[in-house]
Each structure stands twice: as C-alpha cells, then as structure tokens.
Amino acid sequence: MTQMNMIEAIRSGLDVMMDRDPAVVMMGEDIGYFGGVFRCTDGLQRKYGEHRVIDAPIAEGGIIGAAIGMGLNGLRPVPEIQFADYIYPGFDQVVSELARIRYRSCGEFFSPVTIRTPCGGGIRGGQTHSQSPEAIFAHVSGILTVMPSNPYDAKGLLISSIESDDPVIFFEPKRIYNGPFDGDPEKPAKSWASHPRGEVPEGHYTVPLGKAEIVREGTELTIITYGTLVHVAQAAAEETGVDCEIVDIRTIAPLDVDTLADSVNKTGRCVIAHEATRFGGFGAEIAARIQKECFYNLEAPIGRIAGWDTPYPHAFEWQYFPGKKRLAAGIRSMMEVE
C-alpha cells in the first residue's frame, strides 16, 4: 500500500494497464509530453512512447471518434477529454456510435473505449470548467457511467473500466483530486494522507462496476450520493448529529439498486445529493427507484439536494455548490417529517 492522491491513483491505474496490455493506448489534449493539465498522465509518454500516449488536436469529437476506430481495430483506447464541459462536440460519437456499435452489429463489432474526463466545480472554473453531465450519459443505453469518490476506488474502478468490453464514461471529480473536500471552502485544504482510502495498492486490483458502497453506517436516514458530495455528506451528517447512512453509488450506470433500497428500507428516510443541476438530474432516477422499492417503508418524502438549475456561476460558486449547509438543512427538514 502506498499513500496516493486521486491523481496519483489514476496515473497508477493507467500505468498498470499500459504495462499489462499493449493494446491500451491513450489520446488527449496535452496528455503526452506535458502529462496532462491535471497531471494524470505525467511520465507515461516517456515510459510507453508517443505511439501509446498520444497528444491530440483540440477536437473532442475527433478524439472520441478516432478512439472508437482504434477500438474497432483491436486496441483498448483510454482517451481523455480535458474537462467534462468540453465533451459535447463528441456527444454524437458517444451516443450514436460508441454506445450502439455492439448492438447494431449484434456483437460483431465493439469498441472498448474508456473516456476519462474531470468533472465538477469548486475550483473557480466558471460555467465551462465545472459541469457534472453524468445524467446526460447515464440516460444512454450501451455505455457505463462511473464516478469515484476517493483514490482507492478511482484506481480500482478505472482498471475495471479499461478491462471492460463495454464503453465507459469515467468522470473524475476534480475538486477531490488532491484531497477530500467537506464543502467548506474557507477551511484549509485537506490531503488524502489522513484518509483511509488514500492508501492504494501499487499493483493491479479492481473495484467492481455496478456496486455501491456504504461509506458510513447509520439508522435514521440514508444519503445517496457520489463523487465530491460523498465527503460533503459526511460532514453534513456530523454537523446535524443525525445518524445518517451514506451510500456512495460509485457506478451511476448500471445502478446498484439493491444496496440503495436495502439501506432506505432500513432507515425509512432518503436524501439524494449531487452537484449536477436538479431538474432531470440523476437524482430523479434514484428517487423513482427508491419510491418503487421502498414505498411502504418511507417515513418522509424523498429529498433531493443538488446544484441550482442554472449554469455554474463563476463569482457565486459557493452559493451554487450544494455544500454542507444545504445538505444539513435538507437532512434536518427530512427528520422533521412526522
């Protein structure tokens, strides 16, 4: 075990897979010689060469489209889209091609692409460097959607994603690249050093896709969340004193409904928290499933805490971000329902 932040864990996952499988190649803007704007691919081009860690033109549609073609020719591409906000020029390639090739060719063709992309706010990125578009991708059948919340899961889920023959959109919440973040920007930044999930094996291991994890056990209320908000939820639970159970879903699609439903059936209350906008957000899907599976055990309406339904405003980032105060208020109001 080695102490790693999320960037190092992701880099280690890429390194392990490139070393094990010569078919693994990477392509993206600034990822090669420079090592990536967030440093996730630092040193990998020197180690594996320019033909496997490929600097790309600034054309996300081209990166994804060409990666699909490489995957059709026996490679296992792991393209990087520098910010999730930049992914839309490649959206048609993801939805109409990547997600459908296996289906429309009845399995004769498939392209095992894993698209890595940093998402989320809290880094003063404004509306074009802060988005969380996971629900848009979760809506598309034929692709898997993943978002880890810590270094250990990041590496294990990334290896599972690369090894999967299904295409994966792998969202990396960039606010927690360097340390867990409890939603309070005034406090000094914490590092992963003091977090148990900052301990990461150096070699190969996997975290299974499609499995949620209970990160805090509790009896009074379940918070279902993922990414950065896993940590905010923990801080909010502490602040309220409510005995919350927190479930990190880790894989958005396919969703581990059993783990979520078991928890809510136990606690009887459910708050769903995500950073993305609320309207049509992934929380709506979770709420519908919980309503169906847990209806007779629910003691309060299912709550949703999310980003406001506006673009991510640069100067009002912390009023937009669903932080500790909003989550705590949501938890308290849920407990007031008799």
Add this chain to the structure above:
Amino acid sequence: MADKKSRLHIPHPTARPGDKPDFSYLDLSPAGAVDKPSIDSRTRDIEYLSSGLVRVLDDDHQATGPWAPDLDPGKLQIALRWMMLNRVFDKRMWQIQRQGRISFYMEALGEEAVSVAQGMALRPGDMCFPSYRNQALYMYRGMSLVDMMCQCLSNTRDMCKGRQLPIMYHSAKANMFSISGNLATQYPHAVGWAMASAIKGEDHIAAAWLGDGATAEADFHHAITFAAVYQAPVILNIVNNQWAISTFQGFAGGERRPFAARGLGLGIPGIRVDGNDFLAIYATTLWAADRARRGGGPTMIELVTYRGGAHSTSDDPSKYRPKDEWQDFPLGDPVERLKQHLILGGQWSEEQHEKLEEELTAEVTAAWKEAQQYGTMTEGPFLDPSTMFDDVYAEVPRHLQSQRRRMMEVEGVNGEGSES
C-alpha cells in the same frame, strides 16, 4: 460586389423541375489529360489533381492516358458483372419496397462503379467504412444476396436481428463496418482504425465513404485533421453525386472549389476523379492505397458522379430537380461506359450483356425466393423479440434481464415493454 454592401449568398442549383438540365458548372478534363505523379510526391506538387478530373475512358470508350490501369479483360468482365448485379439487385429491391414487402430501400443507380472499382483496388485485409450507397462493396466482399435481403426483411436470418433499418448491413468477416444512419460518423472511425494499424505496424489501410452533403458535418473535419496530423493510412472518399436529398452540392460548399481540395489546407492530397469511369476510379484508388501503405499518409478522392435515382424510397426528386437530369449528365452511365469499352476491345457483346442481365435477374429472383423462407414482414418465421435486450452490453445486465421478463409477460397483451 459592385454595390459594395455585405450580402447573403444563397446557393441555387442550375436547374429546377421544368428547366433544361445544366451541368455547365462542372469542370471537366478530357480523358488522359491529367498527369499521374509518383506516389511519393509532395502534396504541394500535386495540387492539380484536385482541380482537374482524372479520366481514362474517352468519349469513344477507349482507355487513354497515364492513369489507364493494367487490368486484363477478364477482370473487367468481372467488374461489369458486379456493377450489373448491383443495379439488378437495386431495381428488384426497389420494386419489393413499392409492393410494401420491405419498409425502406436505397439504390446506387448511376454510382455502381464507385463501390466495385474501389472494392477491387483494395486488399481483403483493408477495412471499409461505407456509407449507405456502397452495397456493391458488401457484395464484392462476399456478402450473399440472400443475407442482404434478409437484412432488409428484418427476418430470422437478418444479421442485424431486426435492429437496423434496411440496407444498414455489416460484416466483420468481410472487414465491412456497420452502416450508421448518422452521416459522416464513420469518417473518424476509419482514421482511428488506420492509426491503430500504423501503431501495430501492420500494412492494412482503411477507406471511408461519404457523400458531398456530409462533408459539411463536423466529423468530416475532425477526421481529416486527425488523418493529416498522424498521416494515417486511410483513403477518404467523397462521392459527389450532386444531390443530398434535395440539397444540391453547392450547399455543402461545392460552388467555389472542388471537394477534392478540402484536405489541401491540411496537406492532404486530393484527387478529383470521374466517378462513372471504372478504370479511372480503380487507378486512383490503387495510387492512394499504395501511397498509404508505403507511409505516405491519407489521400482524399472526390468521385464525381450523379445520383441517378431518388435519395431513398421515401424521396421524390421530381419535386426539386429536372426529371431527365441524369440523361444530360456529361459523365454518362458507368455500366454503359464499361460495357462499351469491353465491346470496343472485342471482349464483350450486346448478346453477352443481355444474357448476363438475364442470369443476374434470375439469380436475384432465386435469392428473393430463398430469403422469404426465413420470414417476411407479414409471414413467419419471426424473430424472437426478447433478443432486443441482447448486445446492448457485452453481458445482459440485471435491469435488462428484468425488463426482458416484463416484456415477455405483457407481450400478447398490449405489447408494452417498459417496467412500470
């Protein structure tokens, strides 16, 4: 520009219904007039290839000039047979659609030389990323007529298991990619495939096809940028058949410079070729393939042709272009031109041609008879609808297993398939 004011230019075709067809906008070169450079020429030295028109067959059906390929008459007879089969097959499938026995069809009338000549110039290990008018590529690479018909019927032998619109074939065995209904998406795939071939050190190349209209798509521009940057071993074909449904090629930006010149700004050589001249297409494709195989990178080929029929069975071209426009197209009919060339050389005759057409018609009729045994739209056997849940993912996930069970439960009641 005399009034010195800004203006909005709306492109107009030279002729509309009722007008006399007018192809004066097409720059033509006489057969044999365009030089054939060596495959290692620099792009800047061969820019003339994108503005001229490479032609081998002259107006008297003689092969002439530096591009005339070394093909024996036997091969040309085979080529003629494939082109005729394409036409006979299309004609029959069109009728079948009109009888309501398949839902949709697209014919390649007037464009048959493109797929056959390029198919013959490529090697079996080269990967093709076709568009929807390349059916002869599938035929040439070994897909049976019965398989193609079964796909159009969505029956029990349909390679797509009823998931795709008719004509959207695929064959991994034949190195023929699956056709997408979204235009130009296959272009970056071909470039990525070719990049992978180069990464692996193999000498297989990729080839992609799209129409003049689809060059306006972002994917076209993404693809040619990547092809140029990485010098991918790929042939980028633009089949300029003048019409994208009702949108004439001027709306894709074809009014001022030929499509073949689209890659010049990136250093990709472009060849403008007579798309109804089998010999010229074969020769230019071979040139581009050799160049790619020897590390010379991508070549763009614009095949100047004419869409002889409607865009699809859902289209009515008499609403937007002169009815007899094809008859006036200066590059003629590709089947007729190859036929006349062979007759001129004493290697073919009207009698042989007629006999072959009868044979091919019988072959298509027999194939249709066989295809229907695997089911039609109205008569069984039918595909099992529960297979719709397969191949969404490598393995069927739990939520799809449950939806499949639910669909089967309600099937026959109201056909609703979604989970309540």
